[in-house]
Amino acid sequence: MARINSPEKLEKARQEILSRRKPDAPCISICAGAGCLAFGASEVIDAFKAEVEKQGLTVDVDIKKTGCPGFCERGPVVVIFPEEICYLQVKPQDVPEIVSQTIKEKKIVERLLYVDPTTDEKAIHESDIPFYKNQQRNIICDNIKIDSKILDDYLAIGGYEALSKVLFQMSADDVLAEVKASQLRGRGGAGFPVWRKWEGTRNSPGEIKYLVVNADEGDPGAFMDRALLEGNPHSILEGLIIGAHTIGSNEGYFYVRQEYPLAMENLGIAIRQAKEYGLLGKDILGSGFDFNVEVHRGAGAFVCGEETALLRSLEGKPGEPTPRPPYPAVKGLWEKPTNINNVETWANIPLIINKGGAAFASTGTEGSKGTKIFSLVGKITNTGLVEVPMGITLNDIIYKIGGGIPGGKKFKAVQTGGPSGGCIPAEQLNLEVGFDELTKAGSMMGSGGMIVLDEDTCMVDVARYFIDFLTEESCGKCVPCREGLRQMHTILTRITRGEGREGDIELLEVLAETAKEASLCALGKSAPNPFLSTLRYFRDEYDAHIKEKRCPALSCKELISYYIEPDKCQACMICLKKCPVDAIEGGKKKIHVIIQEKCTNCGECFEACPSKFGAIKKLSGEPVPPPIPEAERTFVKKSKEK
Amino acid sequence: MDIERIDQIIDSHRGEASSLIQILLEIQRENGWLPREALDRVRERLQVPVSRIQHIVTFYKAFSLVPRGRHQVHICVGTACHVRGATRILDKVEEITGIKAGETDLDLKFSVETVGCVGCCALGPVLEVDGKTHGKITPTETAAVLKSYE
Ligand SMILES: Cc1cc2nc3c(=O)[nH]c(=O)nc-3n(C[C@H](O)[C@H](O)[C@H](O)COP(=O)(O)O)c2cc1C
Ligand code: FES
Numbered sequence A: 001m002a003r004i005n006s007p008e009k010l011e012k013a014r015q016e017i018l019s020r021r022k023p024d025a026p027c028i029s030i031c032a033g034a035g036c037l038a039f040g041a042s043e044v045i046d047a048f049k050a051e052v053e054k055q056g057l058t059v060d061v062d063i064k065k066t067g068c069p070g071f072c073e074r075g076p077v078v079v080i081f082p083e084e085i086c087y088l089q090v091k092p093q094d095v096p097e098i099v100s101q102t103i104k105e106k107k108i109v110e111r112l113l114y115v116d117p118t119t120d121e122k123a124i125h126e127s128d129i130p131f132y133k134n135q136q137r138n139i140i141c142d143n144i145k146i147d148s149k150i151l152d153d154y155l156a157i158g159g160y161e162a163l164s165k166v167l168f169q170m171s172a173d174d175v176l177a178e179v180k181a182s183q184l185r186g187r188g189g190a191g192f193p194v195w196r197k198w199e200g201t202r203n204s205p206g207e208i209k210y211l212v213v214n215a216d217e218g219d220p221g222a223f224m225d226r227a228l229l230e231g232n233p234h235s236i237l238e239g240l241i242i243g244a245h246t247i248g249s250n251e252g253y254f255y256v257r258q259e260y261p262l263a264m265e266n267l268g269i270a271i272r273q274a275k276e277y278g279l280l281g282k283d284i285l286g287s288g289f290d291f292n293v294e295v296h297r298g299a300g301a302f303v304c305g306e307e308t309a310l311l312r313s314l315e316g317k318p319g320e321p322t323p324r325p326p327y328p329a330v331k332g333l334w335e336k337p338t339n340i341n342n343v344e345t346w347a348n349i350p351l352i353i354n355k356g357g358a359a360f361a362s363t364g365t366e367g368s369k370g371t372k373i374f375s376l377v378g379k380i381t382n383t384g385l386v387e388v389p390m391g392i393t394l395n396d397i398i399y400k401i402g403g404g405i406p407g408g409k410k411f412k413a414v415q416t417g418g419p420s421g422g423c424i425p426a427e428q429l430n431l432e433v434g435f436d437e438l439t440k441a442g443s444m445m446g447s448g449g450m451i452v453l454d455e456d457t458c459m460v461d462v463a464r465y466f467i468d469f470l471t472e473e474s475c476g477k478c479v480p481c482r483e484g485l486r487q488m489h490t491i492l493t494r495i496t497r498g499e500g501r502e503g504d505i506e507l508l509e510v511l512a513e514t515a516k517e518a519s520l521c522a523l524g525k526s527a528p529n530p531f532l533s534t535l536r537y538f539r540d541e542y543d544a545h546i547k548e549k550r551c552p553a554l555s556c557k558e559l560i561s562y563y564i565e566p567d568k569c570q571a572c573m574i575c576l577k578k579c580p581v582d583a584i585e586g587g588k589k590k591i592h593v594i595i596q597e598k599c600t601n602c603g604e605c606f607e608a609c610p611s612k613f614g615a616i617k618k619l620s621g622e623p624v625p626p627p628i629p630e631a632e633r634t635f636v637k638k639s640k641e642k
Numbered sequence B: 001m002d003i004e005r006i007d008q009i010i011d012s013h014r015g016e017a018s019s020l021i022q023i024l025l026e027i028q029r030e031n032g033w034l035p036r037e038a039l040d041r042v043r044e045r046l047q048v049p050v051s052r053i054q055h056i057v058t059f060y061k062a063f064s065l066v067p068r069g070r071h072q073v074h075i076c077v078g079t080a081c082h083v084r085g086a087t088r089i090l091d092k093v094e095e096i097t098g099i100k101a102g103e104t105d106l107d108l109k110f111s112v113e114t115v116g117c118v119g120c121c122a123l124g125p126v127l128e129v130d131g132k133t134h135g136k137i138t139p140t141e142t143a144a145v146l147k148s149y150e
Helices: A009-018 A032-040 A041-054 A092-105 A140-145 A150-154 A161-169 A172-182 A194-203 A224-231 A231-247 A260-277 A308-315 A343-355 A359-363 A394-401 A435-440 A460-471 A479-496 A504-518 A522-526 A529-547 A574-578 A604-608 B003-012 B017-031 B036-045 B049-061 B079-083 B086-097 B141-147
Strands: A029-030 A060-065 A079-080 A085-087 A210-215 A251-256 A292-297 A338-342 A371-378 A383-388 A411-416 A421-425 A451-454 A560-564 A584-586 A590-594 A614-618 B071-076 B110-117 B127-129 B133-135
Touching: A009 A150, A009 A161, A009 A421, A029 A041, A029 A140, A032 A041, A032 B133, A041 A060, A041 A092, A041 A292, A041 A411, A060 A140, A060 A479, A079 A092, A085 A092, A140 A224, A150 A231, A150 A260, A161 A231, A161 A343, A172 A194, A172 A231, A172 A343, A172 A359, A194 A231, A194 A338, A194 A584, A210 A231, A210 A308, A210 A343, A224 A231, A224 A260, A224 A343, A224 A371, A231 A338, A231 A343, A251 A260, A251 A308, A260 A292, A292 B017, A308 A338, A308 A479, A338 A343, A343 A359, A371 A394, A371 B079, A383 A411, A383 B017, A394 A411, A411 A460, A411 A529, A411 B086, A421 A529, A451 B079, A460 A479, A460 A529, A460 B079, A479 A504, A479 A522, A504 A522, A504 A529, A560 A590, A560 A604, A574 A584, A574 A604, B003 B017, B003 B036, B017 B036, B036 B049, B071 B086, B079 B086, B086 B110, B086 B141
Parallel strands: A029 A060, A210 A251, A210 A338, A251 A292, A371 A451, B071 B110
Antiparallel strands: A029 A079, A079 A085, A371 A383, A411 A421, A411 A451, A560 A614, A584 A590, B071 B127, B127 B133
16 A cells, blocks of 8 residues: 555545445454453354355455454354344354355344343344443444454544544644543543643643553453454554644654553554554655654553553653652653553544534533443443443443343442442442542542442452552552551451451551552552442441451351251262362262361352252351251152152 | 574664663563573663662563463453452462462473453453463363363
């Protein structure tokens, strides 16, 4: 491809690409995102290639390896265009039938469709599935339409149109005004208004300015940035170049978490192709504007997601945060004004330019506009990525989109905001999702992790989990964070082990207050949130652990015992064989008994016991009944059970 | 790892001290760990003090100063996997390998590492061995998976 050096040529190139594609010709899109790959998407892709060739359809049918459309729970996901027929949990064995039926005969393969569990109705199109229907997918919707390794795919859906508009039809002030009108707030955590940061960097004195894409995505349980980097890297790149032109920067950096090799690969390809096409590098689209980007890999440190730490890391130093002010907009990378935004923030920019700031701001709440991608995970029926309008209620996300809690369990709380966030209980499910709304409820928007917890989750353990994570990740520079968190971790661990003492909660509160007030960066300042929010809503669980040595969720290993109910045991030997420490006595026709002294509480018997028997019980805070006497252990089949 | 290759990596970053982390990551990726000689070479060529290299390689978790095992075992302890029982998978891995997370066994068979969210939360709990993902794994299956590696 020759370099494109004018907006007209970009349009021409787009028309050429579209004319080469027949809009009515079948296109088989297969998700090749991390989740679907783990479910075996690679084999499905290979099977499609082979089958299409075998049936002599190679010229007529397009096969696309795409990014993640979000419905990870039912992967591998296959969507057939132009009809948008959506098949779920596709296996290589299903492929011949799909090709001969759907591609050739235009018939539906019923058994691969989504079936609504309540109405038993089948959904043919993506948009008919409740998981998708109740979302508003402005950004992630493109993932299934393009192969991110092919720039033409992005151009075909209108890619780089916004950039062209910015370079040739808008002044920097116009762009800034549009971003301001959109009221877009940063998607990386703090929710700072984007236009204000851009304006600040733009107005800071100095010739050289840098832009940074924060793709460190450290929140354990969140993967929306990954899906965008892997599935649609050009949208991020386009946003970044628009920002560069507006702010007056010629150099940008991607800082990508090292655990994301596929994201690195796809991003690298996208950058190379954009350069070849003249969309990046020198004299972009013939406008005279130069912009280059470099990609840096993170080296495994959560704190490097924090902007000042990230900048030190980019400079080749340890990622230790520095006090703000001075803010990066004034003194950032190599002491030059630097604008740093999150992946999803940048990906929203082309949309704002194309549709207009006012249209963007028409969705959302007073303080939070547009849509946000959440990773809906944990104890939820439909796990995956969901993009929803700001202002949607938690209830709608969890029940309408997420399909509720699996296994007939009861919802307990939803954790948002990652390690800096908190837990929101059932009473607050009507809460509208937005930056300020979540903060008011004692949690945070964060980067968009949404972990659903059910009755089996211990809230003290959740607090301990996050404090543990942050103790490990604290850079160690300031005392309240380094030592304070360590002490909090010790106390919380003690409580979950049943060694909690009177006064522990008060001590935790003091430590939390100190870390909040006196830590150097937001890692330490927000670290106590998971503890404080669980204490606020679930104090009874803390009390049960400390005072009664009882874990109400029956989850803390040290506080529970396993017990076989003699009248339910069918003497089937399954649990007995599973026990790794030979702690179960019994035999064929002999009721099983757990020897408590030997039991390590690993829980394998509990899971092994067939659910129709349900003979194994977890106990906490009450004594285990004595084993039944030897003489009564002979198993007699009850007559009423046939 | 030979000095020539290390020099190549350094040259590809124009020998700039600001690329220290990126250079070390590449050496680590190719060699699996960072031997003393490699660090010495990087120090000489980039003209950075030993203390700075030490600080970097101990600060960032990606670096290893000891040889790694033939098989890399990663247990996801991200939040989604944690609430679905990742601790029990970790316990099982530690029991079978006889080492703790962050360690490598003496036969250099396994290196065990915990990681935060690998992006397959729908499959939690998740175990990865040499990049292959095993989803919705149970402690019993964990044992079977590990035993299949030589
Ligand atoms: C401990 C800590 C970790 C963070 N991790 C990330 C991260 O992984 N990704 C991210 O985009 N922002 C992260 N942030 C927020 C950044 O500091 C910064 O606010 C953000 O990148 C700004 O971009 P935005 O305005 O587009 O949100 C983190 C902040 C803290 C305090
Ligand atoms: S938390 Fe384990 S894959 Fe996301």
